[in-house]
Amino acid sequence: MSEYLVQFNNISKFFGKVIALKDVTMKLKKGEIMCLLGDNGAGKSTLIKTLAGVHKPDEGEIIFEDKKIVFDSPRDALDIGIGTVYQDLALVSLMSVTRNFFMGREPQKGLPFFKTFDIEKANTIAAERMGQIGIDVRDPSQAVGTMSGGERQCLAISRAIYFGAKVLVLDEPTSALGVHQASMVLKYIVKAASQGLAVILITHNVHHAYPVGNSFTVLNRGKSMGTYQKKDISREKLLSMMAGGEELDKLEVELKEMDRIENN
């Protein structure tokens, strides 16, 4: 058995003439948090959808626990243990915490044809799971709409883990959150990884990624700019790689120029 839980080797994806992804390679060990960084349009969304089984890669292979895997649908990815939490979280704010937690996979009891949704069991599990991550759900029948953004994010992640995710793919989990809420979500991600999950954290926020990540893959215009271990790269270096260093340098020069003109 190789040291990697999951490997994405030389993944390419084309949409007609557009090269959305070209030769992207990522390898993850158990317990590792890999941050996938990239500016808008870098191909992050396409890569997520390829990992989640929505798109089929045109080139390259996915190896999960030493076996080559082909996904025909998002369901396949879920079934082998790749849990994706999309930016919209797939939560219905008018529905209760419990009903959201078990949406699509409700526990049932009773005789065939008269099976009922075992809401008591579901309530207990949902409250327990949320309690484990430090969110006190006073009433699991309360609507999700009453929760804060960070709590919702944690609910969605917790749901993916409960339903057997071994690899968590998180799409911009902190983008819409304030500092406090974001740190709560990041803390939970670290905790999940420490329990043996591999986490792919997709973000454009280096400041959120750097403290929690073990390795960093930078995506730029559909191509991987390489994967770096944390010890090998600084936050500033990552930032400049992501945005295309020259652009920021240019901006700095322009700002100095403006300053000069104003001062004259």
Next chain:
Amino acid sequence: MSVKSESIQSKKDSGQDERLKKISPLRVLLNRPELGALGGSILVFIFFGIVAGDTGMFSAYGTLNFLDVSANLGIIAIAAAMLMIGGEFDLSIGSMIGFAGICIAIPAIYWGWPLWTSIIFAFAMAILIGYFNGIMVVKTGLPSFIVTLAMLFILRGATLAITRLITGRTQVPGLRVLIEDDPIAWLFATDTFQWLFTWLGSMKLIALRTDGTPLATGIPPSVIWFIALTLFATWILMKTRYGNWIFASGGDKVGATNVGVPVGRVKISLFIGTAVASTIFACIQVLDAGSADTMRGTLKELEAIAAAVVGGCLLTGGYGSAIGAALGAIIFGTVSMGIFYTDVDTDWFKVFLGAMMLIAVVFNNYIRKKVTETK
């Protein structure tokens, strides 16, 4: 879900898990979609109790009368509510009622089918039409408003054209004689608990006809169907996996799909539900009147949606209840009948219906904000 100071206090005091703290019953009630309709129906009964309390409206006969009207509307309102919770509309309910009526009457009268086969035929057509509505909405992604509006015209037109083609007129009478001894028709045409009413009559507790039989002969079939459907729909929505899928499909179609809810199948089955409910409505009406009429059910789709909305269904889907829709139907049924017992001109009924709906929508909007606001 921030921890409030008083709940920490109660945790210390009782030594119990804070999560298990009792929520006040008022808070539970406020979170229920049928709250508005419950309040509304209480008000309506108080109003008519005062205005028409001594007019016979609340006699056995009068009560069954307004319950019958409420129940008929309720049968379609419940199905409409479930579809609305699933995030879609069905504007073809009224036309489906007319179409189902002639599907029963023409084979039975003109083609000599036994009544029960034509009833089964009508239900089969309903399932087909419901399926078609559903598959059109799901596959094309068009708004159900447009798809079922088209079906409203198609069905009404087909009803008229087919009836005129086969019978040369727009009404098909003569069904009453076929009801007796039919193995299925009694389901839609029998008053139940007749013994109770006979007994009550013999005890002189309810009004009698001149021949000594009670004026109210039994519970009409519509009321039994209405109660059964309310219970069934509530069980589905609150207690089954499929019910959770209905809420999820209406609440967030994309999200529900992403977690594995078969949204398309759920919606199609709900469209079949409204078409079947329309056919139950048609069976009861046609067998009660003994005739089918091509204009039967006109505007019923809007009344059903109105009852569902008054009952707490959101127009955007994902929220509502069957009990709410049932109460909405009771409000409309009671007022539409009760108005005859007052001095108010019956022309004002529609004004009331509209005003009631507006109030309900404003109220429901407020409740939704309450339910979803972030703390």
